[in-house]
Amino acid sequence: MAPSEASAPPKRVIGLISGTSVDGIDAALVEITGKDLDIKVELLAGQTYPYPADLRERILAICAGEAISMWELAQIDDAIARAFAQAAQNIQTGHQPATLIGSHGQTVYHRPPEPGGEGKKNLGYTLQLGRGALIAYLTGITTVSNFRVADIAIGGHGAPLVPRVDAFLLSHPHESRCIQNLGGIGNVAYIPPRTDNWLSQIRAWDTGPSNSLLDLAVEHLSGGTKTYDEEGKWAASGTPCHPLVEKWLTQEYFHLPPPKSTGRELFGVAYLNQCFQDAEPYQLSPADMLATLTELTVASIVHSYRTFLPQMPQLVFLCGGGSRNLYLKQRLQLALDKIPVLTTDEAGLNADFKEAIAFAVLAYWRQLGIPGNLPTATGAPAEVLLGEINQQWTVKSGQWTVDSGQ
Numbered sequence: 001m002a003p004s005e006a007s008a009p010p011k012r013v014i015g016l017i018s019g020t021s022v023d024g025i026d027a028a029l030v031e032i033t034g035k036d037l038d039i040k041v042e043l044l045a046g047q048t049y050p051y052p053a054d055l056r057e058r059i060l061a062i063c064a065g066e067a068i069s070m071w072e073l074a075q076i077d078d079a080i081a082r083a084f085a086q087a088a089q090n091i092q093t094g095h096q097p098a099t100l101i102g103s104h105g106q107t108v109y110h111r112p113p114e115p116g117g118e119g120k121k122n123l124g125y126t127l128q129l130g131r132g133a134l135i136a137y138l139t140g141i142t143t144v145s146n147f148r149v150a151d152i153a154i155g156g157h158g159a160p161l162v163p164r165v166d167a168f169l170l171s172h173p174h175e176s177r178c179i180q181n182l183g184g185i186g187n188v189a190y191i192p193p194r195t196d197n198w199l200s201q202i203r204a205w206d207t208g209p210s211n212s213l214l215d216l217a218v219e220h221l222s223g224g225t226k227t228y229d230e231e232g233k234w235a236a237s238g239t240p241c242h243p244l245v246e247k248w249l250t251q252e253y254f255h256l257p258p259p260k261s262t263g264r265e266l267f268g269v270a271y272l273n274q275c276f277q278d279a280e281p282y283q284l285s286p287a288d289m290l291a292t293l294t295e296l297t298v299a300s301i302v303h304s305y306r307t308f309l310p311q312m313p314q315l316v317f318l319c320g321g322g323s324r325n326l327y328l329k330q331r332l333q334l335a336l337d338k339i340p341v342l343t344t345d346e347a348g349l350n351a352d353f354k355e356a357i358a359f360a361v362l363a364y365w366r367q368l369g370i371p372g373n374l375p376t377a378t379g380a381p382a383e384v385l386l387g388e389i390n391q392q393w394t395v396k397s398g399q400w401t402v403d404s405g406q
């Protein structure tokens with residue numbers, strides 16, 4: 001083997017994301033080798049760093065549509081970048097330092113593209129706070145950020161982006177698989193067996209609410225003493241009200257064909273208030289209400305598989321915080337009948353940190369010049385490089401030098 005073909009040393013990368021649950025910053029320190037089907041990712045450390053309570057409250061208020069001044073926007077952007085930079089520092093404790101960060105940031109607004117004729121549709125818009133330039137400066141590590149904007153600029157949804165990573169880490173030569181993320185919002189990647197043109201046959205979309213409504217309901221019903229339902233125990237003590245689930249399932253989003261994306265703008269506080277109003281005639285107990293909202297997550301996922309997939313998958317792998325909700329998992333298994341429902345842990349990929357791991361891989365691909373989006377997932381007309389590279393600049397002997405991050 002020629003020296004240039006000798007396998008490159010592993011690249012040490014940090015992935016950072018705070019998702020739509022706004023529960024905290026998921027940080028993953030990984031070692032990556034290979035590029036596509038030969039890619040290997042080893043998780044060296046994974047940790048969630050909760051936001052300070054006041055910052056979380058402000059982010060949730062902005063996500064719920066509260067108007068803020070540009071001054072406050074700047075303050076929050078910096079506060080998030082600082083928290084992300086701190087998470088990147090902390091996750092390296094006891095390890096060799098990383099040479100690259102992939103930082104998703106915090107989504108505070110997401111508007112999918114509006115349908116319309118060629119050149120007539122409104123582009124989507126998405127805003128992730130926590131600017132990469134500040135993270136690069138504070139950590140001294142080259143940071144890739146703003147992953148969604150390039151896909152959106154050419155007409156895509158800019159989401160979901162993880163499916164391409166799922167494809168390379170979780171595909172199977174003979175088996176079709178759904179990778180179902182259960183975050184604040186749910187999203188699915190359907191990955192066919194790796195036969196000819198398998199990449200172009202991948203389908204992916206946001207399935208709707210996963211924990212966003214449940215968490216808000218738990219906070220309300222517990223009088224603010226809980227932020228989520230540990231293992232789904234509270235919901236498990238109730239009974240789902242099926243007529244309500246049927247009514248909620250008539251909502252337009254669930255019937256839109258993919259590609260499609262959504263967020264807390266739709267499945268947030270106002271939506272939950274409507275759910276409570278709809279539930280009034282049924283006089284549900286708190287536990288029944290939580291069981292019914294859980295059932296909406298389950299039913300919307302299964303309905304979307306049955307409606308939009310070319311065929312049902314042979315296996316479903318769950319990931320995201322909702323995969324720890326045993327009641328949700330059990331209801332999903334019941335609804336999917338004979339299709340095994342596992343977590344990605346069982347495929348060797350940590351279910352809690354898969355999104356953080358994915359943004360480490362997307363940053364790595366960005367640096368190698370490999371596209372990160374899948375047009376069948378985001379609806380973009382082409383593959384594009386995702387993310388803006390914020391080089392780590394240092395002053396050496398009075399001259400600016402740039403750390404290539406290689």
Ligand SMILES: Nc1ncnc2c1ncn2[C@@H]1O[C@H](COP(=O)(O)OP(=O)(O)OP(=O)(O)O)[C@@H](O)[C@H]1O
Pocket residue numbers: 018019020021022023181182183184185186211214215228229230231232319320321322324325326355
């Ligand atoms: N042990 C648990 N039992 C029940 N639910 C849990 C548990 N752990 C986490 N969750 C749920 O998972 C949520 C967080 O999931 P996750 O971190 O995957 O979401 P996210 O990344 O913020 O969202 P998204 O994927 O939409 O961006 C919590 O808000 C909670 O509802």
Ligand SMILES: CC(=O)N[C@H]1[C@@H]2OC[C@@H](O2)[C@@H](O)[C@@H]1O[C@H](C)C(=O)O
Pocket residue numbers: 019020107109110126158159160161162163181183184185186187206261262263355
């Ligand atoms: C705009 C935005 O932040 N979307 C998130 C959100 O959370 C889940 C779902 O909605 C998904 O589409 C996306 O995140 C994951 C990481 C993705 O892009 O694959």
